[in-house]
Amino acid sequence: MSTHDEQAFTEALRIQAVGAGTPTLTLDDVRGRARGIRRRRAAVVAGGAAALVAAAVLPVALLVGGDSSPDSLPPAGDPTVSDTANPEVEVSYPPGWVVDGEVRSSDGTAFTPDVRGGISSLLRIGADRWLVGGYPGRGEFQVSLLDATGTTLATYDAADSGLVGDGRGTAAMWLGDDGRRRLLLAGAEEPATLPTLVPEGSQLLAVLSGCSIESCTNLLEVDGVAPGEDSALLRVESNGDVTRLRIPGLVSVTEVSPDGALATGYSVVDEDAFEFCSAVVDVATGQQLWETCDASSMRFSPDGTKVLAIDAYLDGFAQSFVEVRSTEDGKVLHSLEGYSVLDQRWETAETYLVSAQDDRGENLLLRLHVDGGEPEVVERRQGSLGDPSSIRLGG
Structure with missing residues (x-):
């Protein structure tokens, strides 16, 4: 991302944050590593909880360095994740696992991937394609597209920000090393490059179900886009529209439901008392459905x-x-x-x-x-x- 683009993105978020109010939360490592947090206890200090659902739509022109005149701004509104969540699709493909370096799944798939280095992430994409994320020896994250025999069809340099799918094997996304999102749909021969540069340090969180090239919603987190500001949860559409979201009752968001209606994460993080609680929250209303420690x-x-x-x-x-x-x-x-x-x-x-x-x-x-x-x-x-x-x- 160029200096101009990143400055524009930061300024847009800063302006919208001033208008909506910024919560006094300290998220640190918890929000910046959405996938890794599922498997380890977070080390953060929570300073409070937001009391208001706030969202700010960021004009595409500001993100990509284009015209930022009033005519280019989207209409004001009060959107949430579930406002534009894509409809569910019934088709799904069983996921796989790795045993002694061999990929297997419940439908009888078994192959040894033709990739260098270990497998850090594995996603199925359609009936006969697989995506493997890893570090092939030189320390840079790569995503490899494989067929059902394990043969590498293509390799893509990617940002070290994760490889995420829609949970059904019909869509997957990663960030390219150019700061743009790559979307691969089941049945497609190669990924599509979506508009909107995202700032360095962004972490992909989820791809909502029902993705197509014309309409696809994904969520990502951005760490500290403005001095002294907490990380932001962003909803990004395939056309480049970006919405900033806040979910009261959660000091970190680690997972979003496939339809975007619910979110979960840490609701209480108190290292002194050794208390770590989690909750499920309705995104549209901000209502906490339940909590457990x-x-x-x-x-x-x-x-x-x-x-x-x-x-x-x-x-x-x-x-x-x-x-x-x-x-x-x-x-x-x-x-x-x-x-x-x-x-x-x-x-x-x-x-x-x-x-x-x-x-x-x-x-x-x-x-x-x-x-x-x-x-x-x-x-x-x-x-x-x-x-x-x-x-x-x-x-």
């Missing part, structure tokens, strides 16, 4: 009706339980205990996967149904108690 790192199910959570405090090298809660009232619908929980993710709206280790050091990939029943052992690898597992879920 027993679970955290919540991840929405593909249909947005449930969250997958782990205990709020690390137990040795892993978590001690994983549970499913209703997004409506926080009721625990299902839980898994008795294992060291290393990673977890949704497989479908009714099943989830857990990478775990038992008390003998055996590494397992378990499939669980939210309605109950015994865990299904999908993968099994011998390991050593307390050592990293060779089974990874990859995102």
